[in-house]
Amino acid sequence: MFARMVEMGIYVLMMFMAVLYVCNAFTPIDNYLIDCGSLSNTTVGQRTFMADTSLSWTLTTSTNSMANTSSNSVSSLYQKARIFTNPSSYSFPIKQQGRHFIRLYFFAFSSQSFKLSTANFSVSTQDSVLLHSFPANSASTPLFKEYSVNITHSTLILSFVPTANKSLAFINAIEVVSVPDNLISDTAQTVNPLGNYQGLSVEPLETVFRINNGGPLVTPANDTLWRTWQPDQSFLLDKNFSKPVSYSGNINYAASSGVTREIAPDVVYSTATELVSTISTTQNARFNVTWQFDVDAGSSYLIRMHFCDIVSTTLNELYFSVYISSYSAVSNLDLSAASANVLATPYYMDFVVKMDDGLSKLNISIGPSSLDNVLPDGILNGLEIMKMNSSGTAHVVSPQGSKANVGVIVGAVLGAVAALAIAVCIVFTLLKRRRRSRMGRKPNTKAWLPFSINGTISQSLGSRFSNGTTATLGQNVSLGYQFSFAVLQEATNNFDEAWVIGVGGFGKVYKGVLRDETRVAVKRGNPKSQQGLNEFRTEIELLSRLRHRHLVSLIGYCDERNEMILVYEYMEKGTLKNHLYGSDLPNLSWKQRLEICIGSARGLHYLHTGQAKAIIHRDVKSANILLDENLMAKVADFGLSKTGPELDQTHVSTAVKGSFGYLDPEYFRRQQLTEKSDVYSFGVVLLEVLCARPVIDPTLPREMVNLAEWAMKFQRRGELDQIIDPRIAGTIRPGSLRKFGETVEKCLADCGVDRPGMGDVLWNLEYVLQLQDAESGFTDVDSITRIDELPTQVQNINTTESVTVGVLDQSANDLSDVSMSRVFSQLVKSEGR
Ligand SMILES: *[C@@H]1O[C@H](CO)[C@@H](O)[C@H](O)[C@H]1NC(C)=O
Ligand SMILES: *[C@@H]1O[C@H](CO)[C@@H](O)[C@H](O)[C@H]1NC(C)=O
Ligand SMILES: *[C@@H]1O[C@H](CO)[C@@H](O)[C@H](O)[C@H]1NC(C)=O
Ligand SMILES: *[C@@H]1O[C@H](CO)[C@@H](O)[C@H](O)[C@H]1NC(C)=O
Ligand SMILES: *[C@@H]1O[C@H](CO)[C@@H](O)[C@H](O)[C@H]1NC(C)=O
Ligand SMILES: *[C@@H]1O[C@H](CO)[C@@H](O)[C@H](O)[C@H]1NC(C)=O
Ligand SMILES: *[C@@H]1O[C@H](CO)[C@@H](O)[C@H](O)[C@H]1NC(C)=O
Ligand SMILES: *[C@@H]1O[C@H](CO)[C@@H](O)[C@H](O)[C@H]1NC(C)=O
Ligand SMILES: *[C@@H]1O[C@H](CO)[C@@H](O)[C@H](O)[C@H]1NC(C)=O
Ligand SMILES: *[C@@H]1O[C@H](CO)[C@@H](O)[C@H](O)[C@H]1NC(C)=O
Numbered sequence: 001m002f003a004r005m006v007e008m009g010i011y012v013l014m015m016f017m018a019v020l021y022v023c024n025a026f027t028p029i030d031n032y033l034i035d036c037g038s039l040s041n042t043t044v045g046q047r048t049f050m051a052d053t054s055l056s057w058t059l060t061t062s063t064n065s066m067a068n069t070s071s072n073s074v075s076s077l078y079q080k081a082r083i084f085t086n087p088s089s090y091s092f093p094i095k096q097q098g099r100h101f102i103r104l105y106f107f108a109f110s111s112q113s114f115k116l117s118t119a120n121f122s123v124s125t126q127d128s129v130l131l132h133s134f135p136a137n138s139a140s141t142p143l144f145k146e147y148s149v150n151i152t153h154s155t156l157i158l159s160f161v162p163t164a165n166k167s168l169a170f171i172n173a174i175e176v177v178s179v180p181d182n183l184i185s186d187t188a189q190t191v192n193p194l195g196n197y198q199g200l201s202v203e204p205l206e207t208v209f210r211i212n213n214g215g216p217l218v219t220p221a222n223d224t225l226w227r228t229w230q231p232d233q234s235f236l237l238d239k240n241f242s243k244p245v246s247y248s249g250n251i252n253y254a255a256s257s258g259v260t261r262e263i264a265p266d267v268v269y270s271t272a273t274e275l276v277s278t279i280s281t282t283q284n285a286r287f288n289v290t291w292q293f294d295v296d297a298g299s300s301y302l303i304r305m306h307f308c309d310i311v312s313t314t315l316n317e318l319y320f321s322v323y324i325s326s327y328s329a330v331s332n333l334d335l336s337a338a339s340a341n342v343l344a345t346p347y348y349m350d351f352v353v354k355m356d357d358g359l360s361k362l363n364i365s366i367g368p369s370s371l372d373n374v375l376p377d378g379i380l381n382g383l384e385i386m387k388m389n390s391s392g393t394a395h396v397v398s399p400q401g402s403k404a405n406v407g408v409i410v411g412a413v414l415g416a417v418a419a420l421a422i423a424v425c426i427v428f429t430l431l432k433r434r435r436r437s438r439m440g441r442k443p444n445t446k447a448w449l450p451f452s453i454n455g456t457i458s459q460s461l462g463s464r465f466s467n468g469t470t471a472t473l474g475q476n477v478s479l480g481y482q483f484s485f486a487v488l489q490e491a492t493n494n495f496d497e498a499w500v501i502g503v504g505g506f507g508k509v510y511k512g513v514l515r516d517e518t519r520v521a522v523k524r525g526n527p528k529s530q531q532g533l534n535e536f537r538t539e540i541e542l543l544s545r546l547r548h549r550h551l552v553s554l555i556g557y558c559d560e561r562n563e564m565i566l567v568y569e570y571m572e573k574g575t576l577k578n579h580l581y582g583s584d585l586p587n588l589s590w591k592q593r594l595e596i597c598i599g600s601a602r603g604l605h606y607l608h609t610g611q612a613k614a615i616i617h618r619d620v621k622s623a624n625i626l627l628d629e630n631l632m633a634k635v636a637d638f639g640l641s642k643t644g645p646e647l648d649q650t651h652v653s654t655a656v657k658g659s660f661g662y663l664d665p666e667y668f669r670r671q672q673l674t675e676k677s678d679v680y681s682f683g684v685v686l687l688e689v690l691c692a693r694p695v696i697d698p699t700l701p702r703e704m705v706n707l708a709e710w711a712m713k714f715q716r717r718g719e720l721d722q723i724i725d726p727r728i729a730g731t732i733r734p735g736s737l738r739k740f741g742e743t744v745e746k747c748l749a750d751c752g753v754d755r756p757g758m759g760d761v762l763w764n765l766e767y768v769l770q771l772q773d774a775e776s777g778f779t780d781v782d783s784i785t786r787i788d789e790l791p792t793q794v795q796n797i798n799t800t801e802s803v804t805v806g807v808l809d810q811s812a813n814d815l816s817d818v819s820m821s822r823v824f825s826q827l828v829k830s831e832g833r
Contacts, residue, residue: 028178029096036171037066037082045221061088069109077173078107078142084169089159105173106143121162121169128204146207188350191327197352205386213380214244215271224261235291242289246271247310255342268382269308269346275378288367295362300354306382308346309335316526319369320378332369481556525564550603552636571626580692587727593689594769599633600625605758608675620681661695676752683747687711692725715741736772
């Protein structure tokens with residue numbers, strides 16, 4: 001538990017570091033900087049390399065030779081060397097196990113007594129050989145080597161072993177520095193064959209190239225982890241196809257899924273090499289921008305690509321494809337979707353590639369997307385190529401078994417396998433539905449009633465929307481009601497920009513009025529977005545199976561002319577968020593707020609339990625809770641929903657989605673998506689409801705930026721009453737607040753297993769409401785009246801909730817409203833005693 005708290009603490013700290021601009025904020029726990037063979041300490045930038053003579057305890061050697069050169073052409077670290085003629089070693093006590101950079105500085109100069117260019121030696125740790133034999137061709141220039149090694153011992157022993165009796169070993173300077181644990185995750189995507197590589201966390205890595213594309217040389221003093229980033233111009237195969245771009249605004253680390261300045265600093269993300277979009281966008285003018293690197297044939301490499309959309313002026317403009325060694329790595333990468341729909345948000349992807357034997361050139365390319373109506377474009381902001389020790393194929397697992405990976409869109413699974421899977425799945429679904437339609441007169445209560453396969457119901461609805469709408473029941477039995485494009489054009493005043501009521505990752509949402517005066521919300525997908533198409537299918541698939549009074553209902557859809565349009569019931573009062581802050585809307589009372597929370601909890605509970613397979617919403621937030629004219633809450637936006645691995649295979653994007661500030665830290669850390677991730681996000685919503693402030697507000701003082709973190713401090717101290725929205729502060733009964741605070745705290749538990757299920761949350765919120773009512777009613781009324789009152793309440797709940805019960809009882813759900821109300825009445829009674 002303590003370790004978890006520490007982990008949580010580090011996570012929160014990283015969040016803060018992302019939110020607040022702090023340069024060089026990372027302080028390595030282990031930080032050894034050694035100037036070998038030197039008599040005095042050497043300061044480089046802001047760091048001091050200590051003379052190893054004053055650190056003789058670190059050095060084990062039988063020879064004690066040092067040399068220096070008067071050459072001033074190289075940095076002072078290279079001007080002195082320690083020389084070994086026998087196996088020798090440095091040992092470093094390690095305070096924090098985990099990844100460390102081991103950086104080695106070599107310069108084979110000649111002094112009176114030694115000719116270092118004749119040296120031939122190896123360098124190794126207890127676990128791995130870093131350098132097999134010192135390269136003879138590096139005589140006249142300094143050689144810098146950087147390794148990233150997961151050290152699991154309490155001491156690192158770095159050995160220098162001359163390979164033959166007469167040969168030398170030498171070293172000019174050494175760094176052994178802790179690295180943040182999240183810098184290298186355990187998994188990466190493989191490109192050939194497609195799959196997931198697991199086991200990176202124990203892999204020693206050698207940095208062979210680290211590139212700041214389109215930008216200047218970044219020296220260690222300018223990097224958060226004292227790394228060096230080279231410019232990319234000399235690696236470009238044809239400079240005519242690209243141009244460097246730079247951005248002077250702020251890089252939005254806060255909006256990213258966990259990208260920090262330690263992953264790469266601002267200067268990397270704010271410059272890029274962009275594919276030159278030609279004015280004539282004919283098919284012939286399409287080309288790739290390619291960088292080429294010399295690598296070792298047969299070896300495996302971890303390739304990290306850094307992206308940040310600093311070139312677009314609006315979202316969903318930039319789509320491009322990425323290739324590694326001519327293999328497709330990502331098709332039609334949608335940076336808007338990948339980076340939480342905020343421009344200038346950093347994002348990175350990791351790939352493992354094994355070079356073919358005999359192939360010593362590594363090509364990295366970006367090229368135009370294959371989507372229609374998208375300008376040829378593409379960017380790359382940074383690139384790291386790290387050599388792996390192992391073969392790179394040993395731990396590849398097939399995509400079927402893989403989990404969602406932080407920062408990785410498995411967009412590349414657009415290969416034949418995925419296509420086949422989608423096709424099989426669609427055929428299967430159609431067959432299944434057709435069989436069902438042949439089998440049953442009896443409407444399947446689980447299916448989506450008004451628009452289900454049952455023709456009569458649909459037709460009666462068709463007449464409701466009679467004017468100008470077309471019901472094509474024959475072909476689209478599975479997907480509900482189909483609108484013609486013309487009807488929706490008319491309903492939305494030809495997609496009038498002034499009628500836009502919302503914009504999301506999927507596209508814009510318009511207000512619409514059908515001819516029979518029915519008001520609808522029309523969600524028009526961005527036709528360019530490949531991911532959008534998948535989300536469109538997901539949403540229709542899901543919504544046609546779901547029906548609940550606390551979920552926003554789908555009325556129909558339109559897929560004419562490659563359009564992806566969803567038509568929803570119109571929610572008069574807009575989002576919960578708007579009612580809480582940032583607008584002039586009238587204040588909601590505590591009771592109204594609780595009822596909204598209870599309604600949303602019911603909707604989510606149904607999502608989690610109403611189907612054979614739990615549906616995880618993935619983006620629970622106050623902006624996705626909509627209110628109807630009676631302020632009844634309905635959960636919206638299932639575009640991000642997914643039911644689990646089966647569905648996942650047909651949906652190629654498995655990037656971490658969700659909104660910053662609501663994201664379950666466990667999901668974030670372990671990439672395990674469960675219903676409890678929704679419970680966490682819902683806990684954050686509850687706090688928003690109580691405090692009426694944004695979940696992340698960078699303008700506030702540091703300790704207040706993150707709502708969940710800030711409010712939980714108050715809750716733990718029992719001072720939640722101090723941060724209540726001032727407009728309702730005096731109206732909340734202490735018992736009600738106490739129970740509410742406890743519920744929130746449970747939802748926000750660090751580990752999913754410690755969080756309650758949505759059913760429990762719902763139950764607790766009902767209780768919070770009862771406590772508010774109970775206390776107000778019962779303080780001056782005697783207990784006999786109280787008991788008389790309760791059955792009426794129960795009855796009321798029964799009638800209003802009858803629809804819900806009807807649906808819920810399909811799901812083997814033991815928490816029916818009736819039994820819950822009974823429990824409440826008992827609790828209220830005992831509480832009153
Ligand atoms: C180098 O710095 C360390 C720590 O500041 C100090 O203990 C040591 O005496 C210095 N060595 C020399 C040679 O100045
Ligand atoms: C450089 O080496 C010479 C002997 O080769 C020695 O006398 C001198 O002190 C050394 N200088 C430094 C700065 O180590
Ligand atoms: C690295 O690879 C070499 C052989 O290529 C092997 O002997 C060594 O054990 C490996 N080291 C690690 C840490 O896997
Ligand atoms: C270094 O030593 C090894 C083993 O003795 C030998 O195979 C290799 O060729 C030598 N390298 C050079 C550059 O002399
Ligand atoms: C190095 O020399 C020792 C004795 O001087 C000898 O036993 C050993 O075999 C030699 N090693 C090599 C690699 O030549
Ligand atoms: C280092 O390796 C151990 C297993 O030996 C692993 O548990 C740990 O997560 C790794 N650390 C990092 C930072 O990858
Ligand atoms: C690096 O830092 C120095 C000062 O610390 C600054 O003058 C310089 O502009 C920085 N360079 C880049 C590329 O950020
Ligand atoms: C690149 O452009 C320059 C002038 O714009 C032209 O002279 C040169 O031939 C071009 N190079 C290639 C490889 O097309
Ligand atoms: C870009 O490179 C990939 C891989 O080599 C290739 O399949 C694709 O056709 C190229 N695209 C263009 C427009 O040249
Ligand atoms: C790298 O790309 C260039 C240009 O597209 C191509 O000519 C070359 O064959 C490629 N090399 C490899 C090793 O894929």
